[in-house]
Amino acid sequence: MKSGFDAAQLVSQIQAWGRELAFSQIGVAGVDLSAAEPGLQAWLDAGFHGDMAYMASHGMKRARPAELVPGTVSVLTARMDYLPQATPEGWQATELARLQRPGEAVVSLYARGRDYHKVLRSRLQKLADRIASAVGPLGHRVFTDSAPVLEVELAQRSGQGWRGKHTLVLNREGGSMFFLGEIYLDIALPPSEPVSDHCGACTACIKVCPTQAILGPQRLDARRCISYLTIEHAGSIPEDLRPLIGNRIYGCDDCQLVCPWNKFAQRASLADFDPREGLAGSALIELFAWSEEEFLRRTEGSSIRRIGHERWLRNIAVAMGNALRVADDPAVRSVLSLHLQHPSATVREHVSWALAPQRRRDPRQGWE
Template sequence: MARALEEGFAKCRVTRPDAVPELPARLDEFVAQGRHGQMGWMAERMGWRGNPAALWPEARSVIMLAEVYTPAHDPMQVIGQRDRGAISVYAQNRDYHDLVKKRLKRLGRWLLEQAPGDEIKVFVDTAPVMEKPLAAAAGLGWQGKHTNLLSRDLGSWFFLGAIFTTIELEPDPPENGNCGSCRACLDVCPTAAFPAPNQLDARRCISYLTIEHHGPVEEELRPLMGNRIYGCDDCLAVCPWNKFAQTASEARYAARPELVAPRLAELAVLDDAAFRALFSGSPVKRVGRNRFVRNVLYAIGNSGDPALMAVAQGLCEDEDDTVADAACWAVGRLR
């Protein structure tokens, strides 16, 4: 669809709402094994999440779109810098939910102009929609061994958006997986979050631990988190298909310099107001000051940098119990 490219999307493909009949069984197994952790929303409305056709029975087609956010820098360079924190590439500037949704709505309005009387619904992580299996069914790419979507011509770095519509559109064929014997994404994971190829245990995933997990993280996992304080890009960054990645055209995805490798000492002392100001318009904002500072303190504990001892000590009496626990753990590690 040429119009999608005009709106800034890198790729556009079509599938049917019922194109992934095995999805309910896959989701049931994932939840039954408890691998969703505290993400209770995954277990809710499983009838819709596992069957996109049930979400909106009138829908006849699903348009899946990819928007590129390829970083201009190597996201792995900050890993291990003991006085710095690593923030996932996608969160180093504007929140993609807002940007992608606006593009989807513009494209949707154009689509309805071509088909008066039909309807659309747009989704960007805003409903029980399993975007990755639908995108694979549409031929945008395939789910790699790390369960994320890969593309021959986009690599790893792209967001997904979906337009459900009552318009009958010709579906595109799915793309076969092309990972071969490569295990780079599995082997690089610091916490061994992949029990097997194409399986993820979110309870061990650093993205889950730093973003979705409430309260203290299990002590055995804290040292493995290193200096990753919001999300984790390791399994995406090492994928060989990234040599074909396109340059991001949206300037608002370009990293803000102060978020590429921020100083842990400065982040740890943020109060709520300062946290909100620093991450205004960023997806980081949604985790809140307490969870974010908890992550920063785990990174301080892993830093081995005695210069950060005083910062951690100063938070051992924090009003938030989880922050105080993380601070005391960091002090113990640095000693």
């Protein structure tokens, strides 16, 4: 490693490079996250991670960067805005209105464009390469929601924002509509100043959660979260939660849509996050008709692809069942019926449920 470099000056240079690479902010955190270990262990002990066995399998490595990547002494954190470039003013109300159109498929905003893992990882690697060119041989590893990393904790400690009551990072200038990434480094850099909490007495995110997955400030039971149920969870979705999913087929943005800070959310500087055809404003019945081949073609390079065609059909079947209880549409019933003999037992189960004549509705969705 080149000797004699000014660490503070290097951080300023890294931040400038980060802006050139479309990152909204670069921060630095230390590696002592021991204060976060009791909370992480309690969350795991409560079983709030559900099927996400990988959350527990790494133990406390999540809170120990130097154990995960030996030699790490500093962590660079980065955030990147993802609201599509053409997002209009009043976008929160526009997105909330989608939930009142039962026949429309709702995909979480972050997933409508290119897979963020691909976008951030390549740019973080370019940033690491620039650092290496300045300081010489560099021990490092890049992460984008791709390994046991306490992402929110590191972001909070490095001044990216504070942990909102919904557990996501909130930034005064950027709301929460951004992705996070990290670079573990073997060089010592001065940590950034953390920022204070600005949620105050607001509990909008807790109150709006359709499944009441947010048990209290910074307490999330992932097993009830619609994002978890439609993305991470394999197999059957618990029957009591299906009516609460509404027309959300991939993820859920409700807690972010009602957050006052998201009036400051910034538009992406990259076109990568512009929505793909079919992933915003499409009818459930259209997406349910996608064959596996079409699903794979349309979701190539998208984060949606990783759930596979089976879960895609499962999720849409639940949404179509919810739509049927609002208005009985023969066309929807007909399309669902075509999948009663689907090879997947999971798909067959959810289609049968969707076609069943009785089910509780969720009056909070305005569909009573």
